[in-house]
Amino acid sequence: MNPENFVSRSLILRLSLLAALFAAMTFASAQTSAQRAKSADVLPAGSAQVIQPQELAQALKGADAQKPVVLYVGPKTFFMQAHIPGAEFIGPVSKPEGMEKLRARAASLSKNGPVVIYCGCCPWDHCPNIRPAFAELKKAGFTRVRVLYLATSFGANWAEKGLPVAKGE
Amino acid sequence: MRRLAPVIAIAVLALGVYVGFRMRRQHSATASISSLPVAPASTKVSGGSSDLPPAPELSLTDLNGRVLGPSSFKGKVVLVNFWAAWCGPCAEEVPQFIALQKKYQDQGLQVIGVSIDDDPEVLRRFYRKYQMNYPVVPGDPKLSDAFGGVLGLPTTFVIGRDNRIHGKHLGATDFPAINHEVVELLHSPKS
Numbered sequence: 001m002n003p004e005n006f007v008s009r010s011l012i013l014r015l016s017l018l019a020a021l022f023a024a025m026t027f028a029s030a031q032t033s034a035q036r037a038k039s040a041d042v043l044p045a046g047s048a049q050v051i052q053p054q055e056l057a058q059a060l061k062g063a064d065a066q067k068p069v070v071l072y073v074g075p076k077t078f079f080m081q082a083h084i085p086g087a088e089f090i091g092p093v094s095k096p097e098g099m100e101k102l103r104a105r106a107a108s109l110s111k112n113g114p115v116v117i118y119c120g121c122c123p124w125d126h127c128p129n130i131r132p133a134f135a136e137l138k139k140a141g142f143t144r145v146r147v148l149y150l151a152t153s154f155g156a157n158w159a160e161k162g163l164p165v166a167k168g169e
Numbered sequence: 170m171r172r173l174a175p176v177i178a179i180a181v182l183a184l185g186v187y188v189g190f191r192m193r194r195q196h197s198a199t200a201s202i203s204s205l206p207v208a209p210a211s212t213k214v215s216g217g218s219s220d221l222p223p224a225p226e227l228s229l230t231d232l233n234g235r236v237l238g239p240s241s242f243k244g245k246v247v248l249v250n251f252w253a254a255w256c257g258p259c260a261e262e263v264p265q266f267i268a269l270q271k272k273y274q275d276q277g278l279q280v281i282g283v284s285i286d287d288d289p290e291v292l293r294r295f296y297r298k299y300q301m302n303y304p305v306v307p308g309d310p311k312l313s314d315a316f317g318g319v320l321g322l323p324t325t326f327v328i329g330r331d332n333r334i335h336g337k338h339l340g341a342t343d344f345p346a347i348n349h350e351v352v353e354l355l356h357s358p359k360s
Contacts, residue, residue: 075286080310081318092286094255122322123340126257152340153321 043131043147045124051116051146057163059114060086068114068146071105073098073129074121078154082165084118089169092121093136094128102133106140114144120154221333224326225315229281231304232289232296241279246354247328248280248347251308251319254287254295258341259323263299265344269351270303276355277330283308285322329354 043049051059060067070087072079079089090105091098109115115137119129130147137145150157159165224247229237250266252259263282270280280303284292287307296305306312313319316326316334327336327350336350 077285077308077310077313078320081313082320120321122253122256123258128255128257150321153324155318155320155324156339159318159320 043134045149045151049134049146050149052149053158053161053163056084056116056148060084060164066114068116068144069109070116070118071102071133072119073102073117073133074119074127074154078121080168082154082159082167084158085164085166087118087166090133092119092129093133098129099132099136102136103140106137106142109142111141112143114146115142116146116148118148118150118154120148120150120158122153124149124151221329221331221335222317224328224332224334227281229304229306229312231306232293233304235304237281237304237306242328243332244330245277245279246273246330246351248278248351249283249316249326249328250280250342251283251285251313251316251324252322253285254291256285256322260295262323262342262344263295263301265342267299267302269344269348273351273355274302278351278355279303281306283312283319285319327351327354330357 056068056070060070067086070084071090072083072087073090073093075092076089079087083089088105090102093099093102117130117133117137119127119133121127121129134145134147148158226239227237227242228239231237248266248269250259250262252262254260266280266282270278272278282301282303282305284305285308287295289307292305292307295301308319321339323338323340323342325338325342325347326334327338327347329335335354336347338347
């Protein structure tokens with residue numbers, strides 16, 4: 001074989017492999033970014049389905065008939081330390097038992113009444129509980145369900161802002 | 170055909186770069202309109218050492234059954250990271266805590282992971298997969314209360330050699346900042 005041809009073929013092969021590898025890596029990275037964007041899209045922070053902490057705290061001061069039902073869908077260990085007064089413990093709906101409990105509780109609620117879901121176990125875009133809980137209640141026909149916006153956590157965006165908390169079960 | 174091969178290779182490369190950057194750009198545009206910024210909150214406790222809150226006396230049993238009493242941490246700089254394997258941003262931070270432990274362990278740093286609401290088997294698998302080089306203990310409300318309450322993950326406390334709490338990081342950990350705090354505390358006297 002002509003040595004020039006051999007060098008040229010080897011170079012072409014290497015270039016092609018490098019190109020394919022680079023394209024695959026770029027594609028994989030773009031896919032991950034797209035998935036994250038999709039997850040954040042489900043509940044945009046500024047949308048009508050989201051309620052801000054101050055607005056909820058104000059709503060909970062109102063007359064009983066106007067108050068929303070507040071459902072906590074995060075881990076028990078946080079709820080035991082501090083939760084929104086009057087909130088009901090459901091548990092993490094990312095687990096099957098939590099989702100079952102949410103369905104059971106939803107069955108006894110009016111579908112036209114105001115319901116607020118909250119978790120705050122971890123940063124908003126990464127919470128594994130609020131989106132499935134919201135989707136489940138919407139699927140069940142709830143018309144006034146909203147999610148409490150806690151950007152960093154319940155601690156940072158509710159308790160440390162001086163909003164009311166209760167301890168224990 | 171042989172002459173065309175480099176052209177094809179370069180075209181594939183260019184296409185890959187174009188697709189990747191286009192998707193990234195779309196992602197940043199979507200993120201900017203759909204999410205409010207999720208800023209980590211950090212508190213660096215200031216004032217003289219005697220003004221700082223004392224760290225709780227730790228007596229822990231890790232995943233491997235190893236008992237870690239107060240003497241295990243005496244005179245060390247300790248990072249207590251409340252996290253969970255199910256919490257995406259917490260899990261992503263583990264390799265960086267592993268790197269910190271490796272880098273500064275000989276100078277007296279001890280990282281401790283406190284896992285919240287993890288399934289024990291999932292946690293063990295995670296521990297093995299990431300070859301975690303620091304102890305992980307299952308958390309409970311009592312341990313969280315001892316730190317004044319932990320109401321969200323990740324949360325990291327920075328304890329100095331003087332056994333006082335020098336910092337608290339809420340949300341995604343700012344590793345350059347925590348690295349700086351660790352270095353500063355490693356060079357400080359024990360009391």
